[in-house]
Amino acid sequence: METLWFIIVAVMLTAYVVLDGFDLGAGIIYLFAARTGDERRMVLRSIGPVWDGNEVWLLAAGGTLYFAFPQLYASSFSGFYLPLMMVLWLLMLRAIGIEFRAHIDDPVWQGFFDVVFCVSSVLLAIFFGAALGNVIRGVPLGPDGYFFEPLWTDFRVGPHPGILDWYTVMAGVVALVTLTAHGALYVAVKTEGDLSRRARRIAVMAWPLQLLLTCVSLIATYYIQPQAMDNYKTYSAGLLVPVVVLGSLGVIIWAATKNKEKLAFTASSLYIAAMLVGAAFALYPVVLPASTDPAYSLTIYNSAAGHHGLVVGIVWWILGMLLALGYFVFIYRMFRGKVRLEGQGY
Amino acid sequence: MESALLVHRLHFAFTVTFHYLFPQLTMGLAPLIVVLKTLGLRRNDETYNQAARFWARIFGINFVLGVVTGIPMEFQFGTNWSHFSRFAGGVIGQTLAMEGMFAFFLESAFLGLFLYGEKRLSPKAHCWSAVAVFLGSWLSGFFIIATDAWMQHPVGYERAADGSAQLNSFWALVLNPWAWWQYAHNMSGAGITGAFVMASVGAFYLLGRKHVEHGRIFVKVGVVAGCVFSIVQLFPTGDGQGRMLAQNQPVTLAAMEALFTGQPGAPLVLIGQPNVPEKKIDNPIVVPKMLSFLTYRRWEAHVHGLDEFPQELWPGTIPLLYYSYHIMVGLGTIFIAIMVVAVFLLWRGKLFDARWMLWVLLLSLPFPYIANTAGWMTAELGRQPWLVYGLMLTADGYSKTVSAGNGMFTLLGFMGMYTVLGILFLFLVRREIEHGPLAATSAH
Numbered sequence: 180m181e182t183l184w185f186i187i188v189a190v191m192l193t194a195y196v197v198l199d200g201f202d203l204g205a206g207i208i209y210l211f212a213a214r215t216g217d218e219r220r221m222v223l224r225s226i227g228p229v230w231d232g233n234e235v236w237l238l239a240a241g242g243t244l245y246f247a248f249p250q251l252y253a254s255s256f257s258g259f260y261l262p263l264m265m266v267l268w269l270l271m272l273r274a275i276g277i278e279f280r281a282h283i284d285d286p287v288w289q290g291f292f293d294v295v296f297c298v299s300s301v302l303l304a305i306f307f308g309a310a311l312g313n314v315i316r317g318v319p320l321g322p323d324g325y326f327f328e329p330l331w332t333d334f335r336v337g338p339h340p341g342i343l344d345w346y347t348v349m350a351g352v353v354a355l356v357t358l359t360a361h362g363a364l365y366v367a368v369k370t371e372g373d374l375s376r377r378a379r380r381i382a383v384m385a386w387p388l389q390l391l392l393t394c395v396s397l398i399a400t401y402y403i404q405p406q407a408m409d410n411y412k413t414y415s416a417g418l419l420v421p422v423v424v425l426g427s428l429g430v431i432i433w434a435a436t437k438n439k440e441k442l443a444f445t446a447s448s449l450y451i452a453a454m455l456v457g458a459a460f461a462l463y464p465v466v467l468p469a470s471t472d473p474a475y476s477l478t479i480y481n482s483a484a485g486h487h488g489l490v491v492g493i494v495w496w497i498l499g500m501l502l503a504l505g506y507f508v509f510i511y512r513m514f515r516g517k518v519r520l521e522g523q524g525y
Numbered sequence: 526m527e528s529a530l531l532v533h534r535l536h537f538a539f540t541v542t543f544h545y546l547f548p549q550l551t552m553g554l555a556p557l558i559v560v561l562k563t564l565g566l567r568r569n570d571e572t573y574n575q576a577a578r579f580w581a582r583i584f585g586i587n588f589v590l591g592v593v594t595g596i597p598m599e600f601q602f603g604t605n606w607s608h609f610s611r612f613a614g615g616v617i618g619q620t621l622a623m624e625g626m627f628a629f630f631l632e633s634a635f636l637g638l639f640l641y642g643e644k645r646l647s648p649k650a651h652c653w654s655a656v657a658v659f660l661g662s663w664l665s666g667f668f669i670i671a672t673d674a675w676m677q678h679p680v681g682y683e684r685a686a687d688g689s690a691q692l693n694s695f696w697a698l699v700l701n702p703w704a705w706w707q708y709a710h711n712m713s714g715a716g717i718t719g720a721f722v723m724a725s726v727g728a729f730y731l732l733g734r735k736h737v738e739h740g741r742i743f744v745k746v747g748v749v750a751g752c753v754f755s756i757v758q759l760f761p762t763g764d765g766q767g768r769m770l771a772q773n774q775p776v777t778l779a780a781m782e783a784l785f786t787g788q789p790g791a792p793l794v795l796i797g798q799p800n801v802p803e804k805k806i807d808n809p810i811v812v813p814k815m816l817s818f819l820t821y822r823r824w825e826a827h828v829h830g831l832d833e834f835p836q837e838l839w840p841g842t843i844p845l846l847y848y849s850y851h852i853m854v855g856l857g858t859i860f861i862a863i864m865v866v867a868v869f870l871l872w873r874g875k876l877f878d879a880r881w882m883l884w885v886l887l888l889s890l891p892f893p894y895i896a897n898t899a900g901w902m903t904a905e906l907g908r909q910p911w912l913v914y915g916l917m918l919t920a921d922g923y924s925k926t927v928s929a930g931n932g933m934f935t936l937l938g939f940m941g942m943y944t945v946l947g948i949l950f951l952f953l954v955r956r957e958i959e960h961g962p963l964a965a966t967s968a969h
Contacts, residue, residue: 228637231592235633239625241599246622249614249689256603256610257924263604264935268942271593275949278589282953325607327926484615485683485691492619499626506634513638513645 180489181479184247185466187496189459191243195236196307196455197361197448202226202233204362206273206300207355208381210293212366218374219293223277225369228514230277232507234270239503246492250324250482251466258318258326259310262342266306273299301355308354312347315458316340316403317468320475324482336403338470346403353392357451360385364435364444371517379435382443386432393424393454400461404468407461420457424450532932533605533923538905539936540597542898543943547591549897552666552712553719554584555659557746562652576742577655578643579962580723585640586953590946597939605932609912609922615691616682617672619698624668632661666715667708674704676913677904678773690916706769707904710762713754714900717860718893720751721886724867726958728886731877739962741877744886748871752864758857764819770907771820774914775829777907780840781850782816787830791816799847804831840909849902856896863889 205226213219245252256263276296280289313328319339320326331341334348359381366378400407411417427450434443462468466482469475483489558580565573599621602610635657643651675681681697682690692698727743730736770778778784783799783806784791793815797806817826831839840846863885870876877883908914912922957964 228641231637232630232633235625235629238596238599238629239622242618242622242625245599245602245610245614246618249618250611252603252614252618253607253610256600257605257607257926260604260924260927260931261935263600264938267597267600268938270596271942271946274589274593275946278585279949279953282586282956324611325924325926327928327931484618485685485693488615488619488692491692491695492622495623496626499623499630503626503630503634506630510634510638513642 180486181247181483182464183493184243184483184489185459185463185479188240188244188247189456191236191240193452193455193459195233195240197451198233198236199230200358200361200451201365201444202230202362203300203304204358204360205366206296206362207304207359208363208366208378209300210297212363212377212381213374216289218370219289220281221370221374222366223280225366227277228510231274232510234274243496247484247489248466248479248482249484251477254320254324254326254477254482255314255318255467258320258328259313259342260327261330262306262310266303266310269299269303269306273303304355304358305351308351309343309347311354311455311458312350313342314467315350315400315407315462316344316346317470317476319471320467320469320477321471322475324475324477340470346399349392349396349399353396356385356388356392357447357454360389360431361444361447361451364431364440364447367435367440368444369517375440379438379440379443382447383432383435386428386435389431390428393428397421404461410460410463417457417460420453420460423453424457427453529925529927529929529932530920530923532929532936533927534919536605536932536936536939537601540594540601540939540943542901543947544591544594544598545897545901546894547587547594548662548666549715549718549894550587550722551584551591552662552715553717554580554587554722555655555662555719556716557719557723557750558584559652559655559659560746560750561742562655566648566652572738573742574648575962576739579739579957579964581640581655582957583954585636586950586957588636590950594943594946605924605927606912606922607924607926609917612689612917612922613676613913615685615689616679616698617675619692619695620668620671620675624665628661628665628668632658632665635661663712666712667704670708670711671699671701671704673904674701674707677707677908678703678769679913679916690913703769703773706762706765710758710766711900713757713762714893714897716754717751717758718897720747720754720864721860721889721893723747724751724886725888725890728883729958730961732880732883732887736961736963744876744883745871748864748867748876748886751860752868755857755860755864759861763854763857768820771828774907776831776834776838777840777846778820779829779831779834780843780846781903781907782828783843783847784816784828784830785832787828787833789817789827790814790825791820791828791830793819794851796851799844801843838910840907842906842909846903846906849899849906853896853899853903856892856899860889860893860896 205222209219209222213222272295276292276299280292280296283289316336318326318328329341331343332339334341334344336344336346363378363382363385367375367382370378427446430446431443431450434440434446464478464480465476466479467477469477558577561573561577561580564570565577602621635654638646639651639654639658642654646654675698678701679690680701681692681694683693685691723743724747727740727745727747730740731744767778779787783794783797785804790813792811792813794806795810795812797809797811800807814824817828818824820826820828867876867882867886870879870882910918910920912919
């Protein structure tokens with residue numbers, strides 16, 4: 180039962196990163212790819228009807244995490260106190276950047292929110308990457324299952340690391356580059372003309388860096404968490420993950436240079452999903468490793484809610500998920516196709 | 526450690542108070558927009574559609590603020606109240622996760638469709654998307670109330686070996702009688718805000734002789750809905766909640782009424798200042814025996830006073846609790862008076878020319894917000910010193926690893942951020958009101 184909920188939470192978080200990832204990425208390339216007012220409006224329209232729904236995946240995943248693993252929620256949220264609060268501020272700024280920009284047709288007003296939107300997107304991508312880096316690297320958990328991490332200590336990976344050290348900063352950069360390419364491909368799919376071409380070129384230019392960082396991050400992970408390989412040794416099916424990672428990377432560059440943006444975007448989604456599945460697979464059954472003493476690590480067993488609650492949850496979760504998928508299919512069909520500017524509404 | 530507790534309490538109190546300014550309008554306006562859309566469909570009158578679109582624009586701005594200030598609420602369960610989360614997550618994780626799965630997905634999916642999809646949808650389908658947004662926002666409200674109701678009146682749980690509370694009956698949690706009274710009371714409170722805001726904007730147009738046709742629709746829909754919600758707020762919902770309080774939290778009732786001495790035939794204090802050290806009310810104006818009657822339906826019934834409970838179980842801030850409660854009830858009574866008179870004038874066909882009444886409606890705008898806030902303060906202060914009534918003290922629930930200094934840092938950050946958000950909100954809404962119902966919908 181705990182394993183099932185581990186999978187569910189992992190899948191929801193992955194869905195969040197893949198979905199909100201493209202609108203974060205659209206924000207990252209926004210100032211560079213979209214030069215004219217019309218192009219900027221096109222980018223915003225391409226994410227306008229869906230970004231809020233994408234972000235709901237974060238809330239729903241957070242809620243599900245709280246429900247299934249309350250101890251993990253309590254421990255990690257209080258331990259990552261400062262960066263989480265900053266993530267909240269960035270999410271707020273980004274949301275009003277997107278939503279309030281269009282209300283006043285004035286270059287100063289719009290210029291301000293353009294920068295807010297882009298900068299908050301960049302920082303969020305880095306924060307999310309660093310957060311994942313922290314979870315993989317481990318945190319200084321005490322025997323009571325709590326910890327508090329300062330923003331940084333000496334930038335080294337030790338028993339008492341900060342939120343930011345070389346490993347987590349690297350993870351942040353990986354996330355930034357990955358989401359840049361992901362968002363660029365999305366914009367390339369959803370728009371036409373110069374904007375679409377420029378976005379595709381950004382994805383192509385980011386690719387070598389993405390390949391390099393993927394390899395570096397895998398090696399670095401092995402270096403700081405050698406036991407991350409244990410699950411791969413036990414269950415060789417897990418070796419499919421790196422194959423999918425590298426394969427989808429290959430498809431991205433091939434499709435992007437051949438003007439098959441849709442295929443490239445799909446491959447990019449697959450790449451992100453495979454990276455995250457790989458991380459979850461390596462961690463299982465630990466959900467928050469302790470850098471202090473492995474005995475203090477939080478696992479799915481010592482952080483899960485009671486059995487009855489988990490069983491009941493399956494029933495409503497399946498119902499809720501079916502409904503949510505229904506809405507999503509419906510909304511994406513309503514707003515399918517390339518974004519155009521003429522006419523009212525999206 | 527004392528001060529860390531205070532910082533975490535202020536942190537939650539500040540962010541949730543600011544947050545709830547927006548959902549109450551979201552939940553209050555959503556059914557009214559459905560009414561406008563339905564009237565537009567039925568009467569085939571474009572004026573109603575314009576009215577609906579106007580309120581949808583304000584709804585959209587308000588909704589964004591509700592969402593962005595709502596995310597921190599879910600986070601704070603873990604960040605600032607981690608010991609509480611560890612204790613109660615096995616139960617209230619259910620309702621909070623269900624909010625995400627059932628309400629947020631529904632709301633966010635159809636809001637985009639409703640705000641920007643009018644051209645792509647048939648009028649009927651567009652009306653249905655408004656219904657979906659309405660349902661989503663009201664479902665969201667239910668799950669939050671069910672969570673709070675569990676903290677007020679824990680049911681459907683058992684204690685696990687490590688002391689934490691774990692769910693043992695899903696239906697007991699969802700059908701918690703406390704939740705249903707509180708939900709009804711809270712939603713009609715939100716309805717009052719929506720109705721007063723709509724009537725107030727309508728009155729503004731009529732007084733300024735602008736957009737008269739739309740203004741009349743706003744006033745009409747606003748006062749009719751306002752009248753219904755104001756009355757329901759008092760009876761049966763307010764009354765039902767009061768009696769549940771008498772049954773389950775008698776010490777809270779005693780503190781709200783500042784009844785220091787338990788007595789048969791207890792009086793109802795209308796005005797007066799609680800003097801806690803001397804255990805009396807200064808300058809009281811009372812209705813004799815009224816409290817006994819309202820609580821137990823008998824003039825001579827004994828009502829428990831604070832003296833019947835150990836002082837450490839008294840809610841910590843009796844004066845603030847007392848004032849919150851009295852402000853809520855006082856304003857609620859005034860709302861009924863305003864709306865009954867307004868509906869009477871509407872019925873006689875005199876409302877749109879009764880400028881004094883339009884002025885009253887215009888100026889009443891802030892008061893539902895104050896009443897709703899005071900109501901929530903009554904509920905949450907009244908629960909003290911408990912975080913989960915009878916199970917966990919507030920002093921045991923906050924994040925022990927997050928120091929007062931870190932908490933203060935983010936509290937100040939939120940204060941700054943919310944000041945900016947509040948100014949932006951007022952600025953944008955004022956602009957929409959100035960542009961009026963005939964302005965073209967601005968999309969991205």
